[in-house]
Amino acid sequence: MGHEAHQRVALVFTLFDANGNGVLDADDFDLMTARVLAVADDSPAADRQALADSLARYWQVLSETLDENGDGVISPAEFRGFVLNPELFGATAAAFADALAALGDPDRDGLIERPRFLDLMLAIGFDKAGTEALFDAFGPDGQDRITVAAWAEGIRDYYAPEKSGIPGDRLLPQSA
Numbered sequence: 511m512g513h514e515a516h517q518r519v520a521l522v523f524t525l526f527d528a529n530g531n532g533v534l535d536a537d538d539f540d541l542m543t544a545r546v547l548a549v550a551d552d553s554p555a556a557d558r559q560a561l562a563d564s565l566a567r568y569w570q571v572l573s574e575t576l577d578e579n580g581d582g583v584i585s586p587a588e589f590r591g592f593v594l595n596p597e598l599f600g601a602t603a604a605a606f607a608d609a610l611a612a613l614g615d616p617d618r619d620g621l622i623e624r625p626r627f628l629d630l631m632l633a634i635g636f637d638k639a640g641t642e643a644l645f646d647a648f649g650p651d652g653q654d655r656i657t658v659a660a661w662a663e664g665i666r667d668y669y670a671p672e673k674s675g676i677p678g679d680r681l682l683p684q685s686a
Contacts, residue, residue, distance in 0.1 A: 515671040517682045523589050525635040534584040539569040542634065549629040550613040557616075560609040564602075571602045599669065607665035611658045621655040640681040647677035 526534050528541040543565045547558055575598055576588045614622035614630055624645055631641040648656040648664060668678035 514674045514676075514679050514682065518668060518678070519590055521682060523586055528635065532586075534569075534572060534589065535582060536569055536573075539565045545633040546610070546613065546630060549633045550616070553613050553616040554618070557609070557612045560605075561613055564606040564609040568602050568606055571599065603669040604666055607662045607669075610665060611662035614661060615658045620658050621651075622658060622661060624650065624654045627656070627661070636681055643680035644677055647680055 523534070526538055526542070528538040528545070543562050546561060546565075550558060550561070572584055572589075573582070576584050578588050610630065611622070614626050616626075627645050628638065628641055631644070632638060636644075644664070645656065648660045650656050664677050667673050667676045668681075670676075
């Protein structure tokens with residue numbers, strides 16, 4: 511796993527720790543779900559449910575796979591090195607990718623406008639500068655839109671430890 515992948519793991523843990531208590535638990539995933547759905551209240555009900563289901567499934571897979579001591583929480587040590595394992599989390603990450611990207615396209619025209627993308631990414635907890643850089647890396651069209659497929663693929667790439675130099679790496683802290 512490359513340096514970028516290690517940084518991605520650390521960032522994903524921080525984002526998933528939505529309540530900031532230093533561990534992952536079911537409440538974190540409920541909180542993240544609520545924050546994301548609050549900015550996607552105009553999305554079709556099926557798309558909103560798919561996002562909620564994908565995050566619930568994410569927590570289920572994490573807790574069943576990584577909670578080594580059975581205490582109901584995932585520590586940073588339990589999380590590190592496992593979450594970017596495609597065999598364990600590939601399908602879970604793909605379902606999340608598809609669900610989140612679909613929320614970006616409430617009119618189902620296959621395109622996501624920058625403001626909607628920013629709203630969803632900020633609700634997850636990403637910073638604005640990194641999110642703007644990521645959107646630009648996806649190559650928006652003349653009307654400042656990206657495709658649903660490009661975003662979903664970008665999310666999948668983010669969870670692939672063998673990949674580096676991907677658009678999602680713009681979300682990582684930049685060294686001075």
